[in-house]
Amino acid sequence: MNESAPRENWLDEVLPRLLARFGACRECPAVVNTRQGQNLPGRKAVVEVLETLVDLLFPGCHSRDPIPTEEFDAVVRARIVRSATALCDMVERTMAFHCQTTPCTHCGDCAAFARKTVAAFIEELASAREILGQDIQAAYEGDPAARSTMEVALSYPGVYAIAVHRIAHILQKLGVPILPRIMSEHAHSRTGIDIHPGATIGSGFFIDHGTGVVIGETCTIGRRVKLYQGVTLGALSFAKDADGNLVKGVKRHPDVEDNVIVYAGATILGGSTVIGHDSVIGGNVWLTHSVPAYSKVYNHQPDPLVRSSMAWEGPMI
Amino acid sequence: MNESAPRENWLDEVLPRLLARFGACRECPAVVNTRQGQNLPGRKAVVEVLETLVDLLFPGCHSRDPIPTEEFDAVVRARIVRSATALCDMVERTMAFHCQTTPCTHCGDCAAFARKTVAAFIEELASAREILGQDIQAAYEGDPAARSTMEVALSYPGVYAIAVHRIAHILQKLGVPILPRIMSEHAHSRTGIDIHPGATIGSGFFIDHGTGVVIGETCTIGRRVKLYQGVTLGALSFAKDADGNLVKGVKRHPDVEDNVIVYAGATILGGSTVIGHDSVIGGNVWLTHSVPAYSKVYNHQPDPLVRSSMAWEGPMI
Amino acid sequence: MNESAPRENWLDEVLPRLLARFGACRECPAVVNTRQGQNLPGRKAVVEVLETLVDLLFPGCHSRDPIPTEEFDAVVRARIVRSATALCDMVERTMAFHCQTTPCTHCGDCAAFARKTVAAFIEELASAREILGQDIQAAYEGDPAARSTMEVALSYPGVYAIAVHRIAHILQKLGVPILPRIMSEHAHSRTGIDIHPGATIGSGFFIDHGTGVVIGETCTIGRRVKLYQGVTLGALSFAKDADGNLVKGVKRHPDVEDNVIVYAGATILGGSTVIGHDSVIGGNVWLTHSVPAYSKVYNHQPDPLVRSSMAWEGPMI
Numbered sequence: 001m002n003e004s005a006p007r008e009n010w011l012d013e014v015l016p017r018l019l020a021r022f023g024a025c026r027e028c029p030a031v032v033n034t035r036q037g038q039n040l041p042g043r044k045a046v047v048e049v050l051e052t053l054v055d056l057l058f059p060g061c062h063s064r065d066p067i068p069t070e071e072f073d074a075v076v077r078a079r080i081v082r083s084a085t086a087l088c089d090m091v092e093r094t095m096a097f098h099c100q101t102t103p104c105t106h107c108g109d110c111a112a113f114a115r116k117t118v119a120a121f122i123e124e125l126a127s128a129r130e131i132l133g134q135d136i137q138a139a140y141e142g143d144p145a146a147r148s149t150m151e152v153a154l155s156y157p158g159v160y161a162i163a164v165h166r167i168a169h170i171l172q173k174l175g176v177p178i179l180p181r182i183m184s185e186h187a188h189s190r191t192g193i194d195i196h197p198g199a200t201i202g203s204g205f206f207i208d209h210g211t212g213v214v215i216g217e218t219c220t221i222g223r224r225v226k227l228y229q230g231v232t233l234g235a236l237s238f239a240k241d242a243d244g245n246l247v248k249g250v251k252r253h254p255d256v257e258d259n260v261i262v263y264a265g266a267t268i269l270g271g272s273t274v275i276g277h278d279s280v281i282g283g284n285v286w287l288t289h290s291v292p293a294y295s296k297v298y299n300h301q302p303d304p305l306v307r308s309s310m311a312w313e314g315p316m317i
Numbered sequence: 318m319n320e321s322a323p324r325e326n327w328l329d330e331v332l333p334r335l336l337a338r339f340g341a342c343r344e345c346p347a348v349v350n351t352r353q354g355q356n357l358p359g360r361k362a363v364v365e366v367l368e369t370l371v372d373l374l375f376p377g378c379h380s381r382d383p384i385p386t387e388e389f390d391a392v393v394r395a396r397i398v399r400s401a402t403a404l405c406d407m408v409e410r411t412m413a414f415h416c417q418t419t420p421c422t423h424c425g426d427c428a429a430f431a432r433k434t435v436a437a438f439i440e441e442l443a444s445a446r447e448i449l450g451q452d453i454q455a456a457y458e459g460d461p462a463a464r465s466t467m468e469v470a471l472s473y474p475g476v477y478a479i480a481v482h483r484i485a486h487i488l489q490k491l492g493v494p495i496l497p498r499i500m501s502e503h504a505h506s507r508t509g510i511d512i513h514p515g516a517t518i519g520s521g522f523f524i525d526h527g528t529g530v531v532i533g534e535t536c537t538i539g540r541r542v543k544l545y546q547g548v549t550l551g552a553l554s555f556a557k558d559a560d561g562n563l564v565k566g567v568k569r570h571p572d573v574e575d576n577v578i579v580y581a582g583a584t585i586l587g588g589s590t591v592i593g594h595d596s597v598i599g600g601n602v603w604l605t606h607s608v609p610a611y612s613k614v615y616n617h618q619p620d621p622l623v624r625s626s627m628a629w630e631g632p633m634i
Numbered sequence: 635m636n637e638s639a640p641r642e643n644w645l646d647e648v649l650p651r652l653l654a655r656f657g658a659c660r661e662c663p664a665v666v667n668t669r670q671g672q673n674l675p676g677r678k679a680v681v682e683v684l685e686t687l688v689d690l691l692f693p694g695c696h697s698r699d700p701i702p703t704e705e706f707d708a709v710v711r712a713r714i715v716r717s718a719t720a721l722c723d724m725v726e727r728t729m730a731f732h733c734q735t736t737p738c739t740h741c742g743d744c745a746a747f748a749r750k751t752v753a754a755f756i757e758e759l760a761s762a763r764e765i766l767g768q769d770i771q772a773a774y775e776g777d778p779a780a781r782s783t784m785e786v787a788l789s790y791p792g793v794y795a796i797a798v799h800r801i802a803h804i805l806q807k808l809g810v811p812i813l814p815r816i817m818s819e820h821a822h823s824r825t826g827i828d829i830h831p832g833a834t835i836g837s838g839f840f841i842d843h844g845t846g847v848v849i850g851e852t853c854t855i856g857r858r859v860k861l862y863q864g865v866t867l868g869a870l871s872f873a874k875d876a877d878g879n880l881v882k883g884v885k886r887h888p889d890v891e892d893n894v895i896v897y898a899g900a901t902i903l904g905g906s907t908v909i910g911h912d913s914v915i916g917g918n919v920w921l922t923h924s925v926p927a928y929s930k931v932y933n934h935q936p937d938p939l940v941r942s943s944m945a946w947e948g949p950m951i
Contacts, residue, residue, distance in 0.1 A: 373656060374665065375665050375666070375667070376665075376666050376667065376668070377666065377667030377668060377672075377674075377676055378665070378666075378667050378674075378676060378677060379676065379677050379678070380676045380677075380678055381675075381676045381678040381679045381682075382669075382675070382676050382679060383667045383668050383669045383671070383672065383673050383674060383675075383676065384666075384667065384668045384669065385668070385669045385670075386668045386669055386670035386671060389657070389668060390653065390657055393653060393656045393657060394649065394653055397645075397649065397652055397653070397656065398645060398649070401645055402645070405644075432644045436644070436645075436648050439648070439652050440648070440651075440652065440655075443652065443655035443656055446656070446665065449665065450665055453665065458879070458880070459880070460880075461851075461869075461873075461880045461881065461882050461883070461884070461886065462830055462832070462850075462851045462882070463882075464811060464812075464882070465732075465735065465811070465812070467667070467672060467674060467731070467812065468811070468812045468815055470665055471667075471674065471676075471677055471812060471815075471816055472677070472812070472815045472816045472818075472819040473819070474819060474822060474823065507823050508823065509826050509845070509846070526828050526848050528822070528826045528828060528845060528846045528848075529845070529846050529864075546828075546846065546848055546866070547846060547864070581848075581866060581868070581901070582901070600901065600920070601901070601920065616920075620934075621916070621919045621920065621921060621931050621932060621933055621934075622931065622932055622933070622934065623925050623929050623930070623931045624929070624930050624931075625926075625928055625929065625930070
C-alpha cells in the first residue's frame with residue numbers, strides 16, 4: 001500500500017481484496033447467520049429476552065429501578081407480552097433452522113409449535129418463581145455473610161445462575177434447541193457458573209461464590225443441595241460409536257441426592273456415580289464412585305512441607 | 318390454547334391466568350422490589366454509580382475516551398457531583414429499607430445519615446486513589462508480561478477488582494448495607510475475583526490472572542501481598558447458635574501478613590490461621606494452620622504416573 | 635458538614651476540598667488518561683472495535699440480528715471500514731504513547747505505521763476466519779453436548795475466547811502495544827479464559843467449559859489441542875536481573891504439541907516443558923517436566939476417606 005496516501009483513502013486500495021476474502025465464505029454455515037439462510041436470533045437478542053424474563057422472576061431487582069407499586073400489574077403484563085412475543089418469534093425461527101438438518105417428528109408447523117411452547121413456558125416460569133423463592137431462602141440461611149434476602153436476590157451470583165438455569169431448563173425440556181444454551185452461557189459469562197440447561201435441579205439449591213462450577217447435561221440434583229466454588233459434576237469418559245464419533249445424549253454425569261453439601265474444588269465424575277442423601281463431600285475431593293447416604297468424604301489430612309527460607313532454595317511454584 | 322389463532326391474539330387467551338400467577342406473590346419480600354415497598358435501587362443503577370466512581374479513580378481509562386486536558390477539573394467535578402448525588406439517594410433508600418427489619422441505633426434520620434456518609438466516602442475515596450497507584454505499581458513490577466503501568470491500569474482484572482474493592486470497603490465500613498455487596502459482585506462478575514467488601518487489604522496488593530480467587534469477609538491482608546488465580550482465603554467451618562442457625566459476623570477467615578506470595582490454587586482456611594510476613598505459599602497447597610514469618614510452604618514433590626498409550630488402557634479423567 | 639442543609643446544597647461545602655484532592659494527582663501517569671497527555675483509547679472504545687471485528691468473523695452471530703442476505707456485502711464492507719478506521723486511529727495514538735517511553739526503531743511515523751499495520755491486520759483476519767471454522771468444528775466434534783455448529787458458534791465461551799485471541803495475537807505480532815491485552819482481558823472477563831495475546835495456538839483448538847484456564851505469553855500450542863476448565867499453562871519461576879527486577883519477555887511457559895488433551899484442573903509449568911504430541915494429561919495433574927509423544931499422565935488412584943456421620947465428627951472442609 002502507498003503509505004503517503006491521505007488517511008481518508010488508504011483503505012480504498014485494500015478494500016476490494018479484503019471484501020473478496022470476507023465474502024468468499026459467506027455461505028459456510030458454521031460462522032454466518034443470514035436472514036435468508038440460518039435466520040437465527042443473534043446472541044444479543046436472546047440475552048435481551050432473557051433479561052426481561054429475569055425481571056419477571058425478580059421484578060425491580062436486576063433492572064435499574066424499583067417498580068412503582070400502582071403500576072405493578074401493568075409492568076408485569078407488559079413484560080410477559082414483550083418477552084412472550086419476542087421468544088415466540090425466536091422459537092419459530094430456531095425450530096425452522098433446526099428442521100433443516102434434524103427433521104422433527106412432533107411439530108409440522110413451526111409457528112404453531114412456537115406459540116404452544118411459549119404459552120407452556122410462561123406457565124412453568126410462574127412455578128419456577130416459587131421455587132426460586134426457596135433458592136433465595138437457602139442462600140440466606142447457608143451463608144454467614146448474608147445479611148438479608150434482598151441482598152441475596154440483588155447480588156448473589158449463585159442466585160442469578162440458578163434463576164437463569166430454571167428459565168433455560170424449561171425451554172430445553174420443551175424441545176427448543178440452541179436458545180437455552182445461549183441463555184445458560186450468558187449466566188456462565190456473568191457468574192463463572194456453568195450449568196448445562198439439561199441438568200435437573202431441585203428446590204432450595206445454593207451455590208456460594210461459584211466461580212468455576214461445572215454441572216453437566218445429564219446431572220440430576222435433589223433438594224436443598226449446596227455447592228461451593230470450583231465444584232465439577234462431570235463426565236468420566238465419552239462413549240464413541242463404531243466410526244469413532246462421540247455418542248451424544250447418553251447419561252454421563254452424576255446424581256446428587258437431597259441435602260448434600262459439596263465443598264470447594266471437589267470433582268465428582270461419571271454417569272453411574274450417586275452421592276447419597278445427607279452426604280458431605282470435602283474440599284478438593286476427587287470422586288468417581290458412588291457413596292451411600294450420610295457419608296462424609298474427605299481427603300487424607302493435608303501435610304504440606306513448611307521450611308524457613310534459610311534452609312531451602314528450590315523453585316517455588 | 319387455540320393453535321390456529323392469529324399470532325397477534327394467541328397471548329390474549331393465556332394472559333389473564335399468567336397475570337394472576339405472577340401477581341400473586343408480589344408482596345413476597347424476597348423477590349420483588351417496588352417503590353412503595355422495598356424501594357431499593359436496582360442492580361443496574363448501582364453498577365452505573367460504581368462505574369462513575371471507577372472513572373474518578375482512573376480518569377479516562379475504563380470509560381470510552383481520554384479526558385480533554387483543559388476540561389479535567391470540570392469533568393472531575395461533574396463526576397463527583399453526579400456520583401455523590403446518586404449515591405446519596407441510594408444510601409438513604411437502602412438505610413430506610415434496612416431500618417424496617419434492623420432498627421439502627423446511630424442514624425435516626427436516613428437522609429442526614431446518607432449525606433454525612435457520602436461526604437465521608439468521597440474524602441476516603443481520594444485516599445484510596447493514592448493507594449491504588451501503589452497497587453498498579455505492584456502489578457507492573459510483579460508480572461514479567463506487563464509492559465507499562467498504563468497497560469496494567471487499562472486491562473488487568475486484578476487492578477479492576479482491587480479498585481472496586483477499595484470503593485465497596487469504604488461504604489461497608491461506613492455502615493451502608495447491600496450496596497457494597499452489589500458492587501463487589503459486579504467486580505466478581507467482570508473478573509472472576511470474589512472479594513467480600515468486609516475484607517481489609519493493605520497497599521501494593523496484586524492478584525495475577527485472578528479467576529476463582531475468593532477472599533472472605535473477615536480476612537485481613539497486609540501490604541505488598543501477591544495472589545495468583547484460584548487462591549481461596551476462606552472459612553474452615555461455620556459456628557451455629559443454639560437453634561442451629563449460622564452465626565453471622567464472627568471472625569472465620571485467615572490473616573495474611575506483609576510481603577506474602579500465594580501461588581495458584583492454594584487454599585488457606587480458618588479464622589485463627591495467620592500466614593507470617595514474607596512467607597511463600599506454593600501452588601495448590603491446602604493450609605489450615607498458621608505458619609511463622611519467612612516460611613516456604615509447598616506440597617511434596619508431585620509424582621504423576623506417565624505411561625505410553627500401548628501399556629495402559631484405563632479410563633482417562 | 636451541616637446536616638440540616640437542603641439536599642441540593644450539601645455537596646457545595648465539601649466540593650472544593652474534594653476537587654483539590656482529586657485534581658492533585660492528575661499528572662500522575664499511572665492512573666490518568668488525558669488527551670494532551672497519554673491520549674490512549676479508553677477500554678470501552680477498544681471493546682467496541684473488538685466487537686465489530688468479532689462480527690466480521692461470525693457475521694450475525696454475536697450481534698443482535700441475522701444479516702439480510704442481499705445486504706451481506708454492504709454490511710461486511712461497512713464493518714471493515716468502520717473497524718479499520720477506528721483501529722487505525724487507536725494504533726496511531728497507542729504507538730505515539732509507547733514512543734514516549736520506549737523509542738521504537740521501526741516506525742518513525744506513527745500514522746504511517748498505523749495504516750500499514752491495520753491493512754496487514756485485516757488481511758490476516760481473513761485467514762484467521764478460516765482457522766476459526768476449524769476451531770468450531772473441533773468444538774462440535776469434541777463435546778457430546780454440542781448439537782450443531784451454530785449452537786457452538788453462538789454460545790460456546792471457548793469459541794469466543796479463541797476468536798478474540800486470534801484477533802489480539804495478530805495485533806501483538808504486528809508490534810501494537812496495550813490494545814491486544816485490553817482485547818484479551820475482555821475475552822477473559824466474558825469467559826473466565828485468560829489467554830495472553832502473545833501465545834501461539836494452532837488450528838482446531840477447543841477449550842470446553844473454560845473457566846479458570848490460563849495460557850501464558852510464551853506458550854506454543856500445536857493443532858487439534860483440547861483443554862478443559864481450570865487448566866494452567868504457566869511459569870515455574872521468574873528470572874530476575876542483577877537489580878532484582880523481573881526480566882521481561884523470556885520463554886517461561888510450556889510447549890504443547892499436536893493432538894494433546896489436557897483434562898480439568900491440570901497445571902503444566904515451565905519454559906522448557908514440552909508435552910509430546912498425542913499425549914493425554916489427566917485431571918488435576920501437576921507437571922513441571924517434559925513428557926514424550928503418546929504419553930498418558932495421570933495421578934495415582936485417588937483414595938478419599940469415606941465415613942458414616944456417626945463415626946467421625948472432625949471439621950469438614
